[in-house]
């Protein structure tokens with residue numbers, strides 16, 4: 001069976017814009033987030049408090065966050081890798097953070113300049129402190145299916161790091177297919193492996209990049225396994241500057257088109273969302289990679 005409702009965790013302003021060559025003006029980012037909220041999205045990842053040299057595209061986090069104001073009913077999670085990032089986020093009043101680990105050593109090195117275990121040790125005090133402050137913590141786990149340096153990633157290896165993030169106190173865990181190589185059978189195998197380890201499906205989200213066009217098929221299998229939180233990016237923007245061959249995320253419009261067709265509620269107005277992605281594509285100077293956005297675009 002399928003759930004009656006899916007919570008979309010919108011990552012366009014973070015995963016999408018972190019990967020754009022051109023720097024997007026802070027005011028445009030703020031307008032983007034406001035338009036996403038107007039389209040009915042209620043969890044909108046806003047930016048990252050990472051080292052500004054590592055991700056210059058999001059170096060304006062301090063300027064952006066206050067521009068967002070109070071959006072009633074909307075959560076604005078932000079990425080935080082370490083204690084310095086948490087301080088910056090708390091100083092601005094962030095109420096949801098996300099740490100981001102890796103199932104593979106190669107990506108942990110490339111993305112965090114640390115081994116897997118060293119990065120877990122970096123996150124532990126961040127998660128503890130955030131929870132003391134009553135801040136909700138998401139744990140991302142990257143390279144859950146394949147890694148550009150190491151190839152296919154064994155389920156047992158993913159289950160180990162997933163367990164470590166949950167045991168540390170993460171409220172939810174997002175399973176990342178960072179380079180978009182997963183296929184539906186692999187998704188089923190990982191979700192089964194996590195369930196066997198006792199991980200509650202309600203604590204899981206899925207985060208598919210769409211490199212091989214499998215993101216929707218993978219999402220459908222995850223929903224059939226009881227997952228109800230799905231990450232997606234308006235217009236299908238996205239990618240990770242530290243993972244070669246990562247392309248855009250599952251487009252939120254493609255996801256909403258499928259879920260509307262299945263009668264699964266998301267609360268999202270597809271027309272407004274598509275208009276937002278077309279507007280942003282105009283600002284970025286290139287067409288949206290989303291099939292649904294292009295199909296619904298006025299000619």
Ligand code: HMG
Nearest residue numbers: 049050051054081084085111112113140142143176178240
């Ligand atoms: P490092 O070079 O090892 O940093 O980078 P460090 O801990 O040695 O600190 C060096 C200096 O940086 C210090 O300054 C720190 O204060 C400063 P100094 O004392 O030398 O003057 N510093 C900071 N400044 C501002 N904000 C901070 C911060 N931290 C340290 N937060 C670090 C380690 C984690 C900082 C770095 O590797 C980093 O910023 N990485 C972020 C990479 C990133 O954002 N990647 C994209 C997001 S992950 C993703 O896209 C995948 C996902 O979508 C899921 C999926 O698809 O799988 C989530």
Ligand code: MG
Nearest residue numbers: 015178207239
């Ligand atoms: Mg991603």
